[in-house]
Amino acid sequence: MMFDCGLQNIFRLKNGQSRSINWENRNGEKGKGGMASSDLGPSRKGSPCIPKIEAGETVTLGEIQGEGMIQHIWITVTDRTSERNRYVLRDLVLRMYWDDEEFPSVECPLGDFFCCGFGVSYQVNSVPIAVNPTRGFNSYFPMPFRKNARITIENQCDEPIPAFFYQIDYCLTTVPEDAAYFHAQWRRQRITEKAKDYVVLDNIKGKGQYVGTYLALTSLERYWYGEGEMKFYIDGDKDYPTICGTGTEDYFGGAWSFATQQNGQTVENQYCTPYLGYPYYSSHDTFLHNDYHNDDQMPQRSFYRWHLLDPILFEKDLKVTLQQIGVSHGGLFERQDDVATTAYWYQTHPHVPFAPLMSRKERWPR
Numbered sequence: 001m002m003f004d005c006g007l008q009n010i011f012r013l014k015n016g017q018s019r020s021i022n023w024e025n026r027n028g029e030k031g032k033g034g035m036a037s038s039d040l041g042p043s044r045k046g047s048p049c050i051p052k053i054e055a056g057e058t059v060t061l062g063e064i065q066g067e068g069m070i071q072h073i074w075i076t077v078t079d080r081t082s083e084r085n086r087y088v089l090r091d092l093v094l095r096m097y098w099d100d101e102e103f104p105s106v107e108c109p110l111g112d113f114f115c116c117g118f119g120v121s122y123q124v125n126s127v128p129i130a131v132n133p134t135r136g137f138n139s140y141f142p143m144p145f146r147k148n149a150r151i152t153i154e155n156q157c158d159e160p161i162p163a164f165f166y167q168i169d170y171c172l173t174t175v176p177e178d179a180a181y182f183h184a185q186w187r188r189q190r191i192t193e194k195a196k197d198y199v200v201l202d203n204i205k206g207k208g209q210y211v212g213t214y215l216a217l218t219s220l221e222r223y224w225y226g227e228g229e230m231k232f233y234i235d236g237d238k239d240y241p242t243i244c245g246t247g248t249e250d251y252f253g254g255a256w257s258f259a260t261q262q263n264g265q266t267v268e269n270q271y272c273t274p275y276l277g278y279p280y281y282s283s284h285d286t287f288l289h290n291d292y293h294n295d296d297q298m299p300q301r302s303f304y305r306w307h308l309l310d311p312i313l314f315e316k317d318l319k320v321t322l323q324q325i326g327v328s329h330g331g332l333f334e335r336q337d338d339v340a341t342t343a344y345w346y347q348t349h350p351h352v353p354f355a356p357l358m359s360r361k362e363r364w365p366r
Contacts, residue, residue, distance in 0.1 A: 016173030021062040022166060023047050028064065049165040058154040062168040070143035072169040073151075075110070076135045078162050087119030090363045091157040096143070097150040098181050103353040108186040109363060110153070112342050114139065115279065115304050117216025118365040122280045125272035128212070128306055141211075141344070143182040144175045156360040180208050180346035185354055188340035188363065191220065195334045197231065197321035201343040208347030210312035210320065215252070215303045218338035218365065224257055227332060228323030235316045243312065248322070252276050252303040275306045298338075300365065318345070338366065 019028040024036050024047045036046025053059055064070075077088065089111025096106035111117060114137040115124045124131040130138040143149070151168065155161050185201065192198050200213060210232070219225050226248035231241040245251045249258055253276030258268045270278050280302035312318070320343060324335040 014171075014173075016068070016171040018169075018171050019064075019068075020170070021064070021168040023050050026062070028062070028168075028170070049163050051163065053153065053155040053161040053164055055155060055158050055160055058152050059164075061151045061153055061166055062149070063151075064145070064149045064170060064172075066148070066172050067146050067175050068149075068170055068172040069145070069175065070149060070168060070170040071140070073137075073139040073166070074169075075114075075137045075164075075166045077110070077164050087364045088157060088161065089116060089121065090119045090365075091155065091360055092161070093154040093156060093357065095152045095154070096182070096184075097152075098143075098145045099147040099149075099349065101349065101351075103351075105181055105351060106184045107354055107357055108184050108342055110137070112186050112214065112216065112340065113137075113184060115214045115277075115302065115342075117214070117280075117302055117340055118218075118282075118300050120280075120282075122302075123272070124277065124279050124304070126277055126304060126306060127274045127308060129304070141182055144179040145181075146175050181349055181351075182344075182346055183351065184342055184344045186340070186342045186357070188338075188358055190338050190362070190366070192324045192336050192339055194324075194336050197228075197323050198339045198341075200230075200320040200322055200341045201345070202319040203352050204314070204318040204345070204347065205316070205352050206348040206350075207315050208318070208345055209314070210307060210318060210343070210345040212304065212306045212308075212344035213251075213320075214342040214344075215248075215301075215322070216340040217301045217303070219299045219301070220337045221326065221335050223326050223328040223333075225324075225326050225335060225337060226257065227325040227327050228335075229325075231321045231323075232312050233319040233321070234312070234314050235318075237319075241321075248303075252278060252305050254278060275308060277304045278302070279304070298366065 021028040025033045034043045038044050038046040050059060090109040092110040094106065094108050094110050094113050095104040097104050111119060114131055115129050116122060116131055121131060121135045128141050189198055228248050230245040230251040232243035234242045249255060258278060259266050260269055268281060270281055272279050283297055283299045324337050326333055326335040
């Protein structure tokens with residue numbers, strides 16, 4: 001027994017070999033951890049991180065041979081970067097490859113993979129993704145592979161990244177025949193098209209299950225933004241989806257605009273729960289000028305929804321969209337906003353290659 005590692009079965013014996021990769025033990029070899037020397041002597045924190053990732057360089061964080069499953073990934077990156085590199089969390093691109101595939105199954109800006117959009121970090125407290133102070137990024141998504149696994153990070157900044165820390169915890173074990181491969185893809189529309197649904201995910205072919213959505217929304221218009229419905233087009237759906245929600249805040253588990261009255265004012269409430277969350281709101285630009293004003297940028301909001309207890313199953317194909325609809329004193333209206341998303345799902349291979357990732361500066365928030 002290996003894959004059923006939840007708390008309810010933690011006492012049951014599993015079969016496999018636990019391994020871990022970091023910069024000191026890059027191949028996860030048995031009995032080879034922490035061997036590098038420092039000023040304190042052998043095996044005393046000699047090589048805890050990648051000392052530098054050059055501009056334009058792609059570094060392999062881990063390459064695993066054999067059959068098994070990645071169980072946990074921890075990453076942090078220094079914030080000692082110049083003003084020009086203030087969006088380093090969108091400039092670093094995380095990719096994952098399973099079983100000798102040519103095209104990645106995961107391709108995402110580092111921050112957005114861990115539910116931290118806009119090039120900033122903040123706390124996230126959920127089951128598969130946790131972000132702890134300060135820039136402590138954790139993933140607990142199980143990631144099975146049958147022949148090999150490879151994880152890379154690309155620095156698309158125009159300057160080096162001075163320090164990059166990480167650890168990949170995995171187990172070499174037998175993978176069940178029905179285990180699908182983990183996927184994640186990032187997308188963005190800087191200005192959505194009026195009355196045309198934003199596409200979270202499409203061109204997914206094969207059998208699988210959709211397990212999560214991260215949304216980084218920048219409001220470009222006034223009034224309430226969250227009436228848009230989340231739609232899942234499953235196995236040949238064309239004009240209308242099989243699953244359609246009732247509104248954006250409803251899909252992310254909130255209600256009534258997340259609003260309460262505090263000191264005579266209406267306030268949107270942030271929250272983090274195991275499966276749904278609204279961890280971030282900001283209308284204050286701390287990167288550039290005017291940081292003495294209270295409201296000097298378009299409001300930015302982050303949301304996550306994990307379909308771990310209610311996965312969206314598909315047999316042949318899947319498309320996911322999100323409407324941009326708001327409401328004002330005059331009623332419902334079609335909006336145009338800046339929308340970025342990360343979609344998370346499992347599926348059989350081979351998968352259709354992703355469209356090219358948006359260029360670095362186009363990924364930057366406005």
